Amino acid sequence: MTDASSRNPLLDQFLVEAHELLEGISHKLMELERLPEDPGLINELFRMVHTLKGNSGLFTFPEMTRVLHAGEDLLGKVRDGDLKYSPPLADRLLDAMDFVGLLNAEIERTQSIDASRAIDSARLAESLRAMMPAEATSVFSSSADAVPPLSRVPASMPPLNSVPEEQRLEAFRRAGEGEKVHWITYQPEPECFFQGDDPFHRARNTPGVLWGRALAAQPLPPLAAFDTYSCALKFHMLSVAGHAELAEYFRYVPDQVEVVAVDPLWLTLAEIGTQNSAAPGHSEIAAVRFAVPQPLGLTEGAVELARLLTVQRQILALDDQPAWLPGRLKAVAAVLGNCARAAGNSDDSPHLVAALATALDRASGQPLLDWLDAQSCFGFCTLPPLKMTENRPDEAVVTKAPAEDGVKFGRRAEDNQTGPRALKVDQAKVDRLMNLIGELIVEKNALPYLAHRAESQYGVRELSREIRSQYSVINRIADEMQDAIMQVRMMAVSTIFQRFPRLVRDTSRKLGKEVQLVLEGEQTEADKNIIESLADPLIHILRNSLDHGLETPDVRRAAGKTEVGTLTIRAAQQADRVLIEIMDDGKGIDPAVIKQKAYEKGLIDEAALERIDDREAVNLIFAAGFSTADVISDLSGRGVGMDVVRSAVEKLNGTVAVESEKGKGTSIRISLPLSMAVTQVMIVESDGQLFGVPMDNVVETVRVARNAVRSIKHSRTAVLRGRIVPLKALNDLLRITANPLTNADDELAILVVQAGSEILGLIVDGFQETIGVIQKPLPGLLSGLSIWSGSALMGDGSVLMILNIREIL
Amino acid sequence: MPIEFKKNRAVFRGLVGVAEAELLLETLQKKSSTRIDLAACDHLHTANLQVLMAARPAIACWPKNPELRSWLEDALKLPASATAAQE
Numbered sequence: 001m002t003d004a005s006s007r008n009p010l011l012d013q014f015l016v017e018a019h020e021l022l023e024g025i026s027h028k029l030m031e032l033e034r035l036p037e038d039p040g041l042i043n044e045l046f047r048m049v050h051t052l053k054g055n056s057g058l059f060t061f062p063e064m065t066r067v068l069h070a071g072e073d074l075l076g077k078v079r080d081g082d083l084k085y086s087p088p089l090a091d092r093l094l095d096a097m098d099f100v101g102l103l104n105a106e107i108e109r110t111q112s113i114d115a116s117r118a119i120d121s122a123r124l125a126e127s128l129r130a131m132m133p134a135e136a137t138s139v140f141s142s143s144a145d146a147v148p149p150l151s152r153v154p155a156s157m158p159p160l161n162s163v164p165e166e167q168r169l170e171a172f173r174r175a176g177e178g179e180k181v182h183w184i185t186y187q188p189e190p191e192c193f194f195q196g197d198d199p200f201h202r203a204r205n206t207p208g209v210l211w212g213r214a215l216a217a218q219p220l221p222p223l224a225a226f227d228t229y230s231c232a233l234k235f236h237m238l239s240v241a242g243h244a245e246l247a248e249y250f251r252y253v254p255d256q257v258e259v260v261a262v263d264p265l266w267l268t269l270a271e272i273g274t275q276n277s278a279a280p281g282h283s284e285i286a287a288v289r290f291a292v293p294q295p296l297g298l299t300e301g302a303v304e305l306a307r308l309l310t311v312q313r314q315i316l317a318l319d320d321q322p323a324w325l326p327g328r329l330k331a332v333a334a335v336l337g338n339c340a341r342a343a344g345n346s347d348d349s350p351h352l353v354a355a356l357a358t359a360l361d362r363a364s365g366q367p368l369l370d371w372l373d374a375q376s377c378f379g380f381c382t383l384p385p386l387k388m389t390e391n392r393p394d395e396a397v398v399t400k401a402p403a404e405d406g407v408k409f410g411r412r413a414e415d416n417q418t419g420p421r422a423l424k425v426d427q428a429k430v431d432r433l434m435n436l437i438g439e440l441i442v443e444k445n446a447l448p449y450l451a452h453r454a455e456s457q458y459g460v461r462e463l464s465r466e467i468r469s470q471y472s473v474i475n476r477i478a479d480e481m482q483d484a485i486m487q488v489r490m491m492a493v494s495t496i497f498q499r500f501p502r503l504v505r506d507t508s509r510k511l512g513k514e515v516q517l518v519l520e521g522e523q524t525e526a527d528k529n530i531i532e533s534l535a536d537p538l539i540h541i542l543r544n545s546l547d548h549g550l551e552t553p554d555v556r557r558a559a560g561k562t563e564v565g566t567l568t569i570r571a572a573q574q575a576d577r578v579l580i581e582i583m584d585d586g587k588g589i590d591p592a593v594i595k596q597k598a599y600e601k602g603l604i605d606e607a608a609l610e611r612i613d614d615r616e617a618v619n620l621i622f623a624a625g626f627s628t629a630d631v632i633s634d635l636s637g638r639g640v641g642m643d644v645v646r647s648a649v650e651k652l653n654g655t656v657a658v659e660s661e662k663g664k665g666t667s668i669r670i671s672l673p674l675s676m677a678v679t680q681v682m683i684v685e686s687d688g689q690l691f692g693v694p695m696d697n698v699v700e701t702v703r704v705a706r707n708a709v710r711s712i713k714h715s716r717t718a719v720l721r722g723r724i725v726p727l728k729a730l731n732d733l734l735r736i737t738a739n740p741l742t743n744a745d746d747e748l749a750i751l752v753v754q755a756g757s758e759i760l761g762l763i764v765d766g767f768q769e770t771i772g773v774i775q776k777p778l779p780g781l782l783s784g785l786s787i788w789s790g791s792a793l794m795g796d797g798s799v800l801m802i803l804n805i806r807e808i809l
Numbered sequence: 810m811p812i813e814f815k816k817n818r819a820v821f822r823g824l825v826g827v828a829e830a831e832l833l834l835e836t837l838q839k840k841s842s843t844r845i846d847l848a849a850c851d852h853l854h855t856a857n858l859q860v861l862m863a864a865r866p867a868i869a870c871w872p873k874n875p876e877l878r879s880w881l882e883d884a885l886k887l888p889a890s891a892t893a894a895q896e
Contacts, residue, residue: 199855223837229827
């Protein structure tokens with residue numbers, strides 16, 4: 001129906017999750033059959049059904065939610081020990097879950113659920129509830145029969161005589177034009193007002209409604225004992241809308257609604273009934289109508305009857321011999337019987353039964369045809385007088401709801417499922433691809449070395465050139481391949497942003513604040529791992545902003561701001577990094593307060609208290625154990641939060657910083673790599689060895705004359721761009737005894753690195769190029785060496801050790 | 810206020826919500842002679858409708874909206890006993 005790109009990503013996620021949950025649920029259900037006493041299993045199962053129900057509630061899938069809700073209730077009873085888990089119960093639950101799976105597939109196909117499912121949904125929910133201990137079932141779902149309520153066959157013909165003449169005639173006319181007339185009985189639940197329901201409103205707006213009335217479901221109690229909040233009414237409506245449309249309209253309350261297709265003939269039959277109980281004036285109209293020699297309605301009714309009989313004749317005249325012939329004959333006989341009764345001749349039914357028996361015996365329609373020919377009452381020009389009293393149409397006449405061709409229960413849900421549009425691949429497989437392409441990229445880097453050797457060692461220039469041209473092709477393909485594989489892992493930040501509007505709304509309401517959320521750059525993409533691990537930190541930050549940052553409307557007004565605070569979340573891609581900025585226009589952070597709190601909590605000493613500037617002070621909120629909130633709310637203020645944010649972001653090789661202006665607002669900036677797979681490292685040389693330094697840490701490379709390095713106490717420093725930068729020799733840090741080398745101009749090579757807010761100049765022997773490598777963690781015993789963040793393979797096959805700058809500082 | 814209670818008359822206006830039903834019931838319990846003016850009423854919540862159906866107050870004005878009027882006439886014109894007996 002629609003292509004994948006235009007679909008709501010939230011819905012996509014729901015479908016994937018629902019799929020997984022359903023799989024888990026059926027697995028658990030079956031496991032539970034083996035171990036019915038396991039409380040862990042039932043808890044797990046309950047949780048999964050609950051989650052799925054909750055998820056489905058986010059969308060308008062009442063059919064799905066209803067079944068899941070019933071399932072959840074049932075499992076709740078099992079969990080609480082009120083009900084024993086049994087195979088029949090498992091069957092029902094599995095049936096229900098198959099149905100949910102079916103709906104899921106349908107949503108996947110069409111993004112919606114066909115309204116006809118409401119009936120099945122109600123029936124399943126009812127059958128689930130029927131399993132519950134007696135007291136738990138509600139009044140409206142206790143009936144044992146599994147007939148779908150929406151199409152339940154009434155015991156008698158609907159009281160059409162209560163419909164005023166004009167509307168009934170109108171209905172009759174519309175039926176004559178080929179429209180279906182339906183009689184609707186809508187009995188709302190007594191407690192429906194509490195669900196925000198207005199049954200009268202729903203009744204009034206019924207599609208195609210010609211007439212309707214409200215009446216007391218039971219005799220209304222005396223006014224003194226009247227309960228306003230319990231719905232005591234029910235509604236009758238006559239509608240010319242199709243069954244599907246009605247089912248769609250009443251999809252939220254299918255168990256409270258009964259829809260009966262009205263045979264056009266009934267509309268005329270009801271005529272006689274009105275004689276007794278009609279409102280004043282109706283009998284006159286009726287009299288007028290009878291005075292007309294050929295009442296319009298009767299002719300049409302007769303035509304209808306004639307058409308029906310012709311069809312029956314045609315059916316009987318068929319001379320094929322299908323396996324279902326007996327059923328067909330019975331059906332025809334039933335129709336004929338009803339026609340006869342409708343036409344006022346019900347005395348001949350024994351003959352009809354006999355004719356049917358003969359027909360079945362001979363496996364031929366002829367006996368029934370003979371019977372039909374013998375009937376005088378089907379003379380079409382003169383219709384016999386109508387007799388209301390006997391006209392209790394047989395149940396078979398009532399047109400069954402067209403939902404019959406819907407779900408057949410017992411059929412496995414898979415039969416109908418289409419293959420999911422997106423391929424679900426285990427992440428490990430994608431990771432393997434990623435590793436392989438990483439190796440390929442490294443390996444292809446060996447080709448230039450080879451070309452070099454071909455020329456310098458063997459002196460074959462031609463070959464060298466060919467190798468190089470081959471290399472450029474392989475290089476291009478490998479790069480594209482890497483890009484493609486990265487794309488597989490890319491997700492838009494909108495997948496996590498989507499949760500925020502609701503979070504902000506709920507939280508701000510709880511806090512009595514008015515907040516407008518602005519989301520920007522939702523299409524920015526980054527690696528799946530990064531996006532996923534970003535969700536929690538962002539939620540922390542949002543809560544903090546809402547709780548501590550933004551003020552209540554009163555305070556804002558007093559401060560001369562707009563009452564509604566603005567919270568902006570902006571994502572953008574900058575080179576190979578994703579920047580996410582969370583800005584609020586709240587009260588900002590007071591550096592003095594932060595410093596004081598940090599000092600009180602022992603996070604900084606007195607000297608630091610004096611030394612650090614405002615910018616550094618506000619960043620203290622990321623220190624572990626820091627909290628300024630005086631009261632612990634359920635939102636924030638437990639002293640965890642911002643340091644968790646920091647460590648989460650740093651784990652992703654990202655950085656987080658806060659800027660704040662008191663009274664104006666706060667902005668928190670998170671910078672993350674697009675992907676964690678390929679790390680850019682700068683190669684530096686020291687004592688003949690090569691080391692890698694992640695580019696994220698590199699600030700600059702400079703050459704400083706040896707005599708420009710000053711010693712302050714025992715540490716060496718240099719002044720760079722007006723800043724004092726402490727220097728350390730990489731050789732010293734690695735316990736290499738050699739001294740750093742200088743170049744011809746007696747200058748030291750200094751690599752200025754940064755981790756967090758600290759800066760250090762590393763004295764090395766020389767700089768080499770920057771390369772992209774796939775960083776591998778150190779295995780075994782080596783993993784304990786925290787000075788290395790990992791190792792990587794270089795193009796010539798050598799191993800490059802990568803320094804962990806944070807550890808060196 | 811969707812229902813305005815005057816001396817001996819309750820005037821319904823616009824959409825009358827579920828919250829009004831309580832007061833309407835109280836008023837009709839205390840003063841059964843209260844007349845109901847529905848002329849400007851567009852819709853009344855089921856809760857109000859059933860209070861009217863139970864109390865059967867005199868209707869001073871029927872709604873101008875013909876569709877609503879036919880619903881209400883059907884529900885309120887017949888004597889209370891007749892509505893129940895029709896079933």
